[in-house]
Amino acid sequence: MSFSLSSGVLVTIIGEAVLQDQLIHLLTKLGVSGYTIIPAQGSGSHGRRMGDMAGYNTNIEIKTIVAATTSDQLLLDLGPLQANHALIAFRQSVDGLFD
Amino acid sequence: MSFSLSSGVLVTIIGEAVLQDQLIHLLTKLGVSGYTIIPAQGSGSHGRRMGDMAGYNTNIEIKTIVAATTSDQLLLDLGPLQANHALIAFRQSVDGLFD
Amino acid sequence: MSFSLSSGVLVTIIGEAVLQDQLIHLLTKLGVSGYTIIPAQGSGSHGRRMGDMAGYNTNIEIKTIVAATTSDQLLLDLGPLQANHALIAFRQSVDGLFD
Numbered sequence: 001m002s003f004s005l006s007s008g009v010l011v012t013i014i015g016e017a018v019l020q021d022q023l024i025h026l027l028t029k030l031g032v033s034g035y036t037i038i039p040a041q042g043s044g045s046h047g048r049r050m051g052d053m054a055g056y057n058t059n060i061e062i063k064t065i066v067a068a069t070t071s072d073q074l075l076l077d078l079g080p081l082q083a084n085h086a087l088i089a090f091r092q093s094v095d096g097l098f099d
Numbered sequence: 100m101s102f103s104l105s106s107g108v109l110v111t112i113i114g115e116a117v118l119q120d121q122l123i124h125l126l127t128k129l130g131v132s133g134y135t136i137i138p139a140q141g142s143g144s145h146g147r148r149m150g151d152m153a154g155y156n157t158n159i160e161i162k163t164i165v166a167a168t169t170s171d172q173l174l175l176d177l178g179p180l181q182a183n184h185a186l187i188a189f190r191q192s193v194d195g196l197f198d
Numbered sequence: 199m200s201f202s203l204s205s206g207v208l209v210t211i212i213g214e215a216v217l218q219d220q221l222i223h224l225l226t227k228l229g230v231s232g233y234t235i236i237p238a239q240g241s242g243s244h245g246r247r248m249g250d251m252a253g254y255n256t257n258i259e260i261k262t263i264v265a266a267t268t269s270d271q272l273l274l275d276l277g278p279l280q281a282n283h284a285l286i287a288f289r290q291s292v293d294g295l296f297d
Contacts, residue, residue: 003174003175003178005174008189010189010191011294014234014261024142034141034142034187035141035142036113036139036140036141036158036160037139037140037141037142038137038138038139038140038160038236039236040234040235040236041234041235041236042232042233042234042235043222043232043233043235059234061234061236063113065187065189075201075203075294075295076201078295079201079295082295087295088232088263088294088295088296089294089295089296090206090208090263090292090293090294090295090296091292091293091294092191092208092290092291092292093191094189094190094191095189095190096110096174096187096188096189096190097174097177097178097181097186097187097188097189098187098188098189102273102274102277104273107288109288109290123241133240133241133286134240134241135212135238135239135240135257135259136238136239136240136241137236137237137238137239137259162212164286164288191290192290193288193289193290194288194289195209195273195286195287195288195289196273196276196277196280196285196286196287196288197286197287197288
């Protein structure tokens with residue numbers, strides 16, 4: 001089977017829904033124009049920050065596939081948001097059909 | 100700890116909601132009977148194709164775990180859909196509890 | 199670029215929505231306090247278990263990032279649920295911003 005797949009880094013950001021515009025702005029600043037948003041519920045904590053919030057929360061999950069260097073910059077830029085907001089982000093290498 | 104886990108390839112397809120029946124038909128044709136569908140919003144572009152669409156869009160995310168060879172065939176079969184539709188697909192190796 | 203990322207194991211559990219309380223109880227028992235829940239639809243089968251269910255179903259997807267040893271225990275504890283419920287679970291290594 002001969003066909004060519006792209007390689008990239010899937011970055012998943014899960015955070016409070018109020019962060020949506022800020023996160024999209026950050027992605028746009030980095031030249032990331034494609035992303036997918038899914039509404040989510042979060043509970044408990046991913047560490048103390050999320051533990052500060054009681055019960056169920058309205059979160060969003062944003063996924064995007066970017067180059068490795070862009071994923072570095074994205075995670076670096078997301079870090080300061082954790083000071084005041086419940087937010088996690090993680091990344092994984094993927095291959096497939098995308099630009 | 101002694102217990103046995105399965106290994107497989109998680110394929111995630113994100114595309115326009117109107118593709119849902121076509122994607123399920125494709126999965127069925129490949130003998131894939133198990134999948135999960137989550138409604139999603141997409142914006143901007145994963146490349147020019149998605150860039151043709153304005154603003155927010157109604158998308159779906161379909162996930163399935165298949166054998167490596169099936170994931171090859173699935174990505175190969177999805178390719179032509181990108182000519183006329185906003186669609187990306189990517190895969191990752193996973194292990195866990197599944198058949 | 200110098201910044202420090204955490205490493206962990208992303209565990210994704212997809213199962214019948216009726217399992218939600220039981221799954222959260224299991225996570226809590228293992229000391230996992232942070233997780234994300236997304237409503238999902240499942241269809242067909244991930245093996246015979248899900249094949250027993252007709253048509254579309256109301257499922258949930260629960261995601262959490264844990265230590266590797268915790269992911270072992272979690273998958274071990276989830277196994278028995280598969281006897282009576284449609285449930286799959288899989289894991290992947292990730293790095294990023296989380297505790």
